[in-house]
Amino acid sequence: MTNAKILIVEDEYVIRESLEITLKERGYSIEGGASSGEEAIQKALKVRPDLVLMDIVLEGDMDGVEAAKQIHEVLGIPIIFLTGYADPKLLERAKITDPYGYILKPFTAKELHVTIEMALYKHKTERKLKELNEILEQRIVERTAELEMVNGELIRENEERRLVERTLRESEEKFRKISDTANDAIIMLDNDGKISYWNKSAEKIFGYSRDETVGEKISKLIIPEKFREKHLEGFERFKETGVGILIGKAVEVAAIRRDGSEIPIELSLSAVKIDDKWNAIGIVRDIIERKQMEKEFMKLQKMASIKRLTSGLFHEILNPLNIISSHVQLLLMDVDNGSMAEKDLNSIREEICRIEKLTKDLMVFTEEEEFVTDEVQINSLLENITSSVESDMKSRKIKLIKRFEEGLPGIMVNSDKLRDVFLDLITNACNAMPEGGTVTISTQGQEHGGRPLVRIKFTDTGCGIEKENIDKLFEIFFSTKKEVTGVGLGLSESYEIIKSHGGTISVESEAGKGATVTIDLPIERKKKRVSVD
Template sequence: MNGLPMFPTILVDITGSAANIVFSFLSLWYAFRLTRLKPDNFLWGYLFYVTLAITAFAISRAVGHLAKELFYIFGQIEVWQNIAPYSGGVNTLCMISVAAVMIFYHKGVQAYEAIEQEAAKLKQSKIRLTQTADQLKELNLSLEDKVEERTEALSKSERKFRHLFTASKDMVFFTDQTRAIVDINASGLEMLGYAFDATPKLQLIDIFRNQGDVDVYTRTLAMYGYIRDLESEFKKQDGSTIYVLISATALYDEYSQVIGSECIAKDLTRLKNMMEQLVSSEKMASVGQMAAGIAHEINTPLGIILGYAQLMMDDFEPDSETYQNLKVIERQTRASRKIVADLLKYSRQSGSARVAVNLNEIINDAVAITEHNLNLSHIKVLKDCADPLPTIVGDPEKLRQVVVNLINNAHHAMEDQGRGELHLSTRYDSSRSRVIAEVRDTGYGIADHIKAKIFDPFFTTKPVGKGTGLGLSVTYGIIQEHGGLIEIESPVMGPDNSQIQGTLFRLVLPVAEETAAVREEPADSWQTEGRPHGAGHEGRK
C-alpha cells in the first residue's frame, strides 16, 4: 500500500506559520495605533499588552513549526529532536505570559470605575458652574445700574472740560495730592510715547526727567497757587527727553488745602532742536572761516618740512636708516596736509581720490598707526577680516582716517579700565553687494540720550583739550561721500541676542561695481608707500 505525499502538509504548515507571524504583527501594529490615538485610555493599553503577549506566543509557535519543517526538509531530524523541548518550553512561557496578562482584566474594570467617578465629578462641576453663572448674571444687572448712575454724574462734570481737554494739541493733565496723574489727554500720551487705548498709571516723577523739577513744581504751586512758563524736561516712555514749557494751576478743597493741580505743557523740543542746529551752523561757519584763515599758515611750514625732507633724501642711500626715517617724515607730512585739506571742507568743497581700495589694507594700516598707544593701555587687538574681500572705490586717505578715528574713540572708551579688547572685522554681504567693516570695543558704552548727538559737529564727551567734537562728524561725512552708511550699537547685540558691554560702529560701503568710475590716484598718495609702524595719529572726535 502506497503512503500519501507529505509535501502538501509541509507547504500548508509553512504557509500557515508564516501567515501566523504576519497577522500577529498586524494585530500588534493595530493595537499600538489605538494606544497612540488615546494614550490615556486604560483599555486600549490593556488590549495592547494582551496583543503583545499573544503575538509573542503566536510567533514562538510559528517559528517552531517553520524550524521543524525546515529540519525535516534538509534531513536534520535529530537536530530538531534535540531542540524541540526548548521550543516547547518557550511556547509554554509565552502561554503563561498570555494567562498572566489576562489575569489583570480586573484592572480594566477599575479603570472604567475611575472614569465613571471622573464623569460624576465633571457633572457636579457643571452644576456648580451653572449656579455661579446665574449669580454673576444677577450681580451684573445690579452693577449695570450702578455704572449707569456713576457715568451720568461723570458726564456732567466732563462736559465742562471736554473741548479744551480733548481738542488741545498741547499736553493737558490733572494730578492729585499724591503727585499721581489722574487724567491726561491724547496729545499728552502721544507726546510721552504711550498708547491711546488706556491711561497709564503715572506719577509726576515718571514724566519729569529730574527730581528737582518735581519739587519746584509742587513747591511753587503750594506757595503761589500757579506756575507760569516753567521750562523743564519730560521723560518719554522709551527714555528719550522732550523739552516743555509748563503752565499750571493748583486745585483746592473746601478747606483751602491743595488737593492737586491742572497743567498744560507745550512741546518745545522741535524749537530747541532748531535753535541747537542754528548754533551748530554758526559754529560750522566759524570753523570754515578759521580753517580758511589758518590753512596757509599751517601748510607753509608743512611744505617746508616736506621739501627739506625730500632734499635730504637725495643725500642718503635708500637702504640706510636715515633715508627710511626721512621717508616716514615725508609720509606723515603728506598725511598732515591731507588732514588740513579735510578741515577745509567745512568752508569749501574739494575733490578726493577715487581708486580701488581693499578695506583689509585700510584696517591693517590703521592698526599699525595706533597699535603703539593701544599697547600702552593694555588693549588687545583682535582682527577677523574676510579674505578675499571685494574692493570698493574711494579715497584711501579718508577711509584710513575714518578707521583711525573709530579706533581712537574705542581707545578713549577703554583707557580708564586699564585693559580691554578691540575687535576689528570685515565681511562681504552678497545679498546687498556691500562690504561691511565693524569696530567694536569693550568700553563703558554710549548712553541712549546722547546716541543721536554723537555725529553732530562739536559734540564730544571728552574733557576740554582732549577732543574738538569733529572726529565723528568728519567720519560721518566721509562715509556718506562714499555712498555708504555708518551704524552704531551700544550695548552690542550678541549672536544669541544677548547684550554685550561696549560700542560697535558698522561701516557699510558699496562694492566697486556700484560706485563711481575709478581714476588714477595722485602720485603723492599714501597708498603707494609703505605702512608707517608705530607712528601716532590722533583721532579728532
C-alpha cells in the first residue's frame, strides 16, 4: 500500500528510530512514535494511522497487548506485534486483539516489509468486504419495500461486486509483480505446511514451477532428508504458536534442488496470521557464488600468508648454509682422497646443494614476477610439447591420445610459462600410471557468460585422487606422492600461472578411476604485461 501511514510503538529509542528509517526507505509515511501504551492510544486517535507496529512489552502501566486491544476496538486499525519474547501466555493474551501479524526480534527489513504488505492487504480486503456487506444489507431492506426496483438494484449490485473483484485482482497482481521481480525466492506456507505461494526466483533456484509446488508439502520438495524430521517437529509447534527457533532469524542452511543436488541457501523466516491461523513466509537467497568466492578468498589469503612467511625465512636459511658449505670445503682440503671422511663430507656438500636449490626454488615462487604475453596457437604449443615426451611415454607403456579441435583462434599467453604448466601436468599423469596406461589431451573452443575461451583437458587412467584431497591439490607444499621428491610447488605454481592469465584450472577425479585436469583460458587479442603474485 503506497504511502501507508504507520504508527510505531516502541519504548527502545534506537529500535524506534531504526524502524522509522527502514520504513521511510520503503515508501511508508511515519506518523511519529510512542513509547508507552497510553501515548500510543492518544496518537492513534489523533493521526488515525493505517497500521500500528506495536511492541508488546512497554514502559508504564499499560503493555502493548492492552493498548492494541483498545486501539483495535475503537479504530479497527490493523496491528502487528513486535517482540523479542515468545512466552505462550503472552501470545494467548495477544490473540484476543486479533493481530494482523507477529514478528520476533531480530528481523530483516524484507521480512518487515512483506509482513506489513500482507497485513495492509488483508485489512483492505476485509474492509472492502465489510463495506460491501453493509451495502447489501441496506439494499435488501430497500428492495423489500420497493419490489419494483429489484431488477435495477441487482444489476447495480453486480456492477459494484465486479468493481470490488477487479480492485482485488489488481491488488493481487501488484503484489505478484513485486514478488516476481525480487531476486530472492519468496515462499509462503499455510498452516498445514503446504506451499501457498512460490515466486519466479523460487522457480529459478529450485527448478520447480509454481504449478508443481502450490499445495505440496515443502518437506517433500526442498528440505534434505536428514533435516525433515526436525522440520516437521518444529512446524507442529509453529502452527499452534507462531513461534519457532528460526523465526525472525537469517540462517545458512542446505536445500535440495529438483535435480537432487544440495545447495547452500540463506533463509529468513517470519510468521504472519491469516484467518486466525499461523502462516510462514520464507525469503531464500542462493549463496552458491558467495560460498565459492569465500572459498577462493580463503585460498588466496592462505597462499599470501605462506609467501610472506617463507620469504622472510630464506635469508635466515641461506646465511648459515653458506657458512656450513665453506667449512665443508675447508675440511675437504685436509682429508685424504678416498677416505671415509671425504665421502661423508661430499655427501654433506650434496645435501647442502640440494637445500640451496630448494630454497632458491621457493624464492622464485614467492617473488612477484612479470612476463609479457604474445599470441600463441595452443594446438601448436601442445604438439611441440608432446613430441618431446612421446618417446619417453612409449618406453613407459603409456599411450598418448590427442584430440585437438581445428581452427582455434590464437590466445594471448606467455608460451614459456604455459609450457611449464603443461609439462608438469603430463609428468603428473605419467607418474600416476607406473604400470602404463593412457593420457588423453584435448582442446576445444567454449563460451562462458558470453566470454569466448579455449578449454584444454588432460585425462589419465591412473590411480586417481582421494575425494578429500581434491580441494588441497593447489595448496603450496601439498603432494599426493608417498615419497616426496620436491617441495610441492608444481600444482600451486600452475594455479598461479593460469590465474595470472585470467583463466581457471580444476580437477575431477575418483580414487582408482584416473583424473582429469581442465584449464580454461580466455581468448584475447591484445598484447599485455602480466604479473604472477
